[in-house]
Amino acid sequence: MREKFEMDMENLKRNVEKMANLVLSMLDDSVKSLKNLDTKLADEVISRKGKLAEMDESIEENALRMVALYQPMAKDLRTIAAVLKMITYLYRIGRYGKDIAGITKALEGKQHIAKLVEIPYMANKVGEMIRDVINAFIIEDISQLNDFRERDDELDSLRYSIFRECLTYMMEDPRNITQCSHYIMVAKYLERCGDHACKIAEKIYYMVTGKRIEIK
Amino acid sequence: MSEFAIETEDLNVYYGKNHVIKNMNLKIPKNTVFAIMGPSGCGKSTLLRSFNRLLDLNKIARVQGSVKLFGEEIYSNNTDSIVIRKDVGMVFQYPNPFPHLTIYDNIAIGLKMNKLVKDKNEMDSRIEWSLKKAGLWDEVKDRLEDYPSNLSGGQKQRLVIARAIAMKPKVILMDEPTANIDPVGSKKIEDLIFELKKDYTVVLVTHTPAQAARVSDYVAFIYMGELVETGKTGIIFTSPKSKTTEKYLMGELV
Numbered sequence: 023m024r025e026k027f028e029m030d031m032e033n034l035k036r037n038v039e040k041m042a043n044l045v046l047s048m049l050d051d052s053v054k055s056l057k058n059l060d061t062k063l064a065d066e067v068i069s070r071k072g073k074l075a076e077m078d079e080s081i082e083e084n085a086l087r088m089v090a091l092y093q094p095m096a097k098d099l100r101t102i103a104a105v106l107k108m109i110t111y112l113y114r115i116g117r118y119g120k121d122i123a124g125i126t127k128a129l130e131g132k133q134h135i136a137k138l139v140e141i142p143y144m145a146n147k148v149g150e151m152i153r154d155v156i157n158a159f160i161i162e163d164i165s166q167l168n169d170f171r172e173r174d175d176e177l178d179s180l181r182y183s184i185f186r187e188c189l190t191y192m193m194e195d196p197r198n199i200t201q202c203s204h205y206i207m208v209a210k211y212l213e214r215c216g217d218h219a220c221k222i223a224e225k226i227y228y229m230v231t232g233k234r235i236e237i238k
Numbered sequence: 239m240s241e242f243a244i245e246t247e248d249l250n251v252y253y254g255k256n257h258v259i260k261n262m263n264l265k266i267p268k269n270t271v272f273a274i275m276g277p278s279g280c281g282k283s284t285l286l287r288s289f290n291r292l293l294d295l296n297k298i299a300r301v302q303g304s305v306k307l308f309g310e311e312i313y314s315n316n317t318d319s320i321v322i323r324k325d326v327g328m329v330f331q332y333p334n335p336f337p338h339l340t341i342y343d344n345i346a347i348g349l350k351m352n353k354l355v356k357d358k359n360e361m362d363s364r365i366e367w368s369l370k371k372a373g374l375w376d377e378v379k380d381r382l383e384d385y386p387s388n389l390s391g392g393q394k395q396r397l398v399i400a401r402a403i404a405m406k407p408k409v410i411l412m413d414e415p416t417a418n419i420d421p422v423g424s425k426k427i428e429d430l431i432f433e434l435k436k437d438y439t440v441v442l443v444t445h446t447p448a449q450a451a452r453v454s455d456y457v458a459f460i461y462m463g464e465l466v467e468t469g470k471t472g473i474i475f476t477s478p479k480s481k482t483t484e485k486y487l488m489g490e491l492v
Binding site: 024027093094095096097098099100228232233 | 447448451475476477478479483484487488489490
């Protein structure tokens with residue numbers, strides 16, 4: 023019985039990892055598409071949203087089935103609860119990837135106002151946070167989540183710096199307003215993705231230790 | 239009066255040389271369902287039997303330390319174990335109604351022996367009251383002169399609970415009361431336990447953590463005669479402090 027449960031649990035965790043990889047690919051590729059104004063890549067990202075929804079649903083169903091079949095307790099229960107929350111956060115991050123890809127499409131035929139440096143840098147930081155959080159989940163090691171508060175602060179600063187830079191472009195020439203608004207939105211999306219990564223980190227902390235922390 | 243129904247202090251129980259309960263310090267709040275869980279042979283039933291001095295009947299059992307019932311020490315020389323057992327009812331794993339007595343007499347006997355009712359009318363109403371409390375009245379009201387052998391396992395167990403309630407105890411001890419009862423009967427008994435805590439303190443021994451989770455307010459986890467952890471059920475079952483409890487709940491402890 024325990025063996026069967028453990029096999030199911032292993033599968034559940036692997037599927038969360040797969041979903042996280044899909045989400046990361048959506049986020050990375052969407053920012054790449056924006057950087058290179060590559061609408062073909064943006065279309066590809068958008069097309070992954072069906073798979074994302076499918077994984078969200080199937081993992082939820084599997085988790086609920088495990089609750090019904092095994093009535094898990096203690097850490098088993100905390101793990102399944104963490105999975106149920108994580109997939110929602112991951113789903114939202116994936117959807118932000120899709121939204122960024124939508125912005126790439128909105129900018130079709132245009133050129134960037136300045137070289138896009140900070141947005142890819144910020145996306146990179148967010149990607150690292152998501153990778154670390156998923157790794158912590160798989161190996162059940164919370165030590166790599168210790169600096170999440172600082173990393174989240176850095177994302178906030180980056181968003182603000184992008185906002186300030188865009189303001190100067192907009193004041194310089196009002197024709198930049200539409201495009202700069204898009205950049206500000208992307209920075210906001212990336213910051214939200216970081217927040218989701220922090221929420222996942224909180225859930226994993228609870229899953230592993232049974233204690234709650236707040237990262238903000 | 240103490241806010242606890244039962245308190246143990248440095249309680250130790252030995253069967254001969256076998257140290258079965260080790261330095262147990264437990265507080266059971268009033269009007270709650272308190273579950274004692276742990277793997278087979280960990281001392282749960284022995285602990286329960288120490289709460290109404292049932293171990294007195296076991297020649298090789300030796301009890302050290304203190305057990306207080308509503309603040310009163312039950313292991314002092316001037317305590318009458320018969321009086322204690324009137325306050326502390328007990329229900330066992332195997333439903334054990336008296337086979338030679340009718341349903342009515344099964345409940346009446348304790349009341350008669352202890353002269354707790356003065357006439358037939360009072361007896362009738364007390365029997366109806368306890369059968370109703372035990373959720374059995376509707377099923378047996380037309381066959382009170384029938385014998386318990388004609389009842390199902392779950393009905394027998396509820397009859398035994400009615401017999402215990404009839405004495406108007408303060409505490410009801412239950413030793414795996416649903417271990418030998420089908421799921422439907424078990425569910426009825428679990429519902430009944432939940433009802434009983436309004437008037438009584440119920441101490442329930444169970445080896446199914448799921449049952450403890452469903453019915454209890456507090457739970458104590460016992461392992462190899464020692465108290466590993468005790469606390470509110472909701473907390474113990476989601477985030478226990480002890481690694482041993484965690485392992486037991488996850489089925490990794492054998």
